[in-house]
Amino acid sequence: MTVDGGYADFFGPQVPRTGDEGQTATFALASAAYRDNEVSEILKANSEWHESKVSEGQKWAKIFRPNLGEAFATAVVNRMLGSGRKPLIQSFGAEPQVVVEHCLAANRIRKERDNLLSMVMVLCGVLFLPGLLIWLLVFTLRTTVAKRDDKRASTLATTLLVAVGALAVIFLLRMPFTGFWAWYARAAVVMPVVGWFWAKRICERTARDLRARWDSLLSGSSVGAKVPEAVPSSPGETAAEQLRQSLAKLSAEQQSNSVFYAGPKGILGMGTRWGSWQLAEDLVPADPDREIHPFRSWDVIRSIHDQLRMLERGPLNTGGFPKPSIRHWIVTPVDENAGAVSRPEGTDVEAYQVKPHAIQEICNKQQFGSGDRHYLGVQWVLWDGQLVITMLITVTVLYETLRIEVTGHALGRVHPLFSAKPAAKEKSVQKSLKRWESRTIKLPLVDTDEVVRLAARAPLTWYPPLLNWLGGSLTLPEPFGLRHVWADKPWRHRFMADDALRAATPVLRVVHSAAIKVLKENGVDTEKFGSRSASLSGAVQDASPKKADLYDA
Template identity: 80%
Template sequence: MTVDSGYADIFGPQVPRTGDEGQTATFALASAAYRDNPVADIKKADNEWHQTTVNEGRKWATIFRPNLGEAFAGAVVARMLGPGRKPLIQSFGTEPQAVVEHALAANNIRRARDNRLSMIMVLCGLLFLPGLVVWLLVFQLRSLIDKRTQTNKRAGAIATTLLVAVGAVAVIFLVKMPFAGFWSWYARACVILPVVGWLWAKQVCENTAKDLRGRWDSLLSGSSVGAKVPEAVPTSPGETQAEQLRQSLAKLSAEQQSNSIFYAGPKGILGMGTRWGSWQLAEDLIARDADREIHPFRSWDVIRNIHDDLRMLERNTINTGGFPKASVRHWIVTPVGEGAKAVSRPDGTDVEAYQVKSHAIQDICNKQQFGSGERHYLGVQWTLWEGQLVITMMITVTVLHKTLRIEITGHALGPVNSLFTGKPEAPTKDVQKTLKPWETRKVKLPLVPADEVVRLAVRAPITWYPPLLNWLGGSIALPEPFGLRHAWADQPWRHRFMADDALRAATPVLRVVHAAAIRVLDENGVDTEKFGNRSSFLSTNVQDASPRKADLYDA
């Protein structure tokens, strides 16, 4: 199976081609892997249907808690590449493989930093454990006091005073050493070496933070910074781990191209957004000539003609721009419960590389129109606003007894939450001017604060075993069934032009579908007068289209 994913076809990890469009949503999601926001900020991106769970870990181990980038990158890699993972929902309008590769690259950058910090911890910390424990207790106490800053303005000053006081006690301890001989020098080292290690670690953390923030900013600026994932390129037949990673990335790309999707009640079709509109044309099949019978035809014959006409949507009568080229595909829709936490893709001899084969699609289209089982839909989809808006119109044709029904439904997936589109800002603080206390000025703060250096240094030695780190500091649980795009998508109706685009697409699609279907009926001897009248009524009605929650039946 050939997959055109918008990436250069090279051996090993794929990278975006220079100049590709429609990557805004992809790069916005990928930038989350490089961020240093508090992990709780991920809750701000939740929407009505999908909620991210933040597991806070042990209350006494707050120093081990991850930031947003660490938690996001770890959770995405584990969920999308982990062994035995559950099926994923397609991420329309984005390239999930690119997001995963950036998460892997961010993990590599942090792993290199943690290796250096682990060495510093051994040389300046574990060898002088008594001093390290005392300094950690001081920083932990300072951190607890500092958290009260928002409710008690004096708490910040108290926390700083505590650190200064302990520093003064340490100096006095060095001068008035109560020990002699070897232990006096070891005690001095226990006081000094953890501080030296902290200064060394601060330089390492600063350099890494600049790298991560640079990539974060570059992704949102459109410079298409590449994700370096050398471990995904096997260099010898014996590198099984690299080969497994390469196969996992290929599997992810193949699943993204699957023609199997899932309908979850009020949540709509997962990955396509909620259903905002529905139009139905249903009339009896009556022979045009009383002395002749209708020529036999199938639902697939109608769908095939609709498919051919929809491919011509980008052609305009007048040169006014009009529709860009749309993706027209046959979909197999599987129903799942509204609260389902997992989905199961079709399998068997009729499925290959996550694709339901053509003959199986035709059978479902012609036979599975009533009762349990999958259903067939023909979809026409546009990815607009550089991937921030995905418009999908779904068409299904059913024949029950002598009634032919053509149903057209509209789905719209809005932009990714603004949490993912914010660029990095240098940390600053407002302070009063010396000679003009009624005025304030901004003062730049260190990119990596003192407490953050301590947190990273303490976490570093146990990052090699993520389960322990997650148990201590916590993690995030991604919303299930999981797909990168729909999990953090906003409604498009708050954006005037996006809403207009979604509403405007309905009328032309409806008219093309009806015209193609009526032509097939006419060719097969069906009296199309009632179909034409009903089509005209719907064509008039759709011009006053307004978004609504079409899947919430008031019954």
């Protein structure tokens, strides 16, 4: 796959088809682009290793604050498609291009709404600026009062709005001006209110569309993300061509065979290391009169690779393993608090892929000291993309000792925050006569404050830096990858934990069996290797998750 591939490689289809299983994690993350919750809700998905941050902007400009969908879609698009962006972490168990396309689609829907609201603001607001400023001041005060903890705050806020409305009516009836300014003053009072009703209809229509897409993604019907601006229709459309290339670059980076080990955080994108099993014995000739036939680490790895491909087959027809992904990985060490990563570059790398001859050289030579390391990985993506199990194998030879290390990594499901469907807006109130009973009343999909917020933000969406300075924005965790920064621990789910633990035993036995076979073929005495392998095979049956990346030292 090349970065400059044709349109068909990356745009057909743009999202998985309806009923496509294994996309739960992808659709859950994509649904965040359509949400209308408070932006601070995403902080609930923070973990001990990865934290999103929400900047509040200017305290006096809370009316310009974004909601979760607006902040999420903008932040993800800027981070993953922005010019000069930093490298991304692969999203195993999810398709980042699909998520980004939904973010682009959500931004386009909101842009169309904001264009209409901007027109309303010009016709009913800017032309009658004194009245608009007064009404905005009133709504800002009302919102500030309503958010106080005092139980009477809501009543006071409503009273304030009613009082201002009464004063507006009195002002219209007993106008202190005459002539042109009298009519302008009347219009300055009335037109912002007319614009509010007009804006409310626009906002409600868009809100219904966004919520329908949110619900559809989580229900499995997988509504398509239409991104026409990413498909150039003529050679002169440089913006569309640049966006197309950015999406192609994102897709290519997702396929990279380079990953990063960040200390206690484990391998970024694959999760923390929960278990480790090591077989290390001396290389002794099976025949004292003959020397060992020379072989290298790559010969052992290649044999292990061939045997791991047989994992999906078994002597009994009982289901067993689904087909795993078996790949050679180049692992680069980074600091656990690193704010960015840097992918390998040079003639040995093409389209984010380390070439096979370079992989073989790293496997054979870079086993001690600084530099990247080679690992053979067998990976399963289970539970519709919610669980990623990775077993990594590395072979090292130092002096006369051959060491085979198998480590287990697990990445849990996407945080439940992303799986919450849109709830009807309603609240419980006391009955007027039977005060000990309550009833549920439906609230409008878009309330008064929301209409004012959207209308006030609309004209400023043309210059995002100013809007972010006023209302705040969402800062994504770094190094950023859509899947791992919002992943829960798999051990909280009984069956997911079982799947991760059960994978260790057969993988370990296949690895040892393949390695011992190579050793025998090259004249190595395998008695000690066999004994040690049997011991590990017994120990791994009682595997339990541990913090293997945290050394007690």
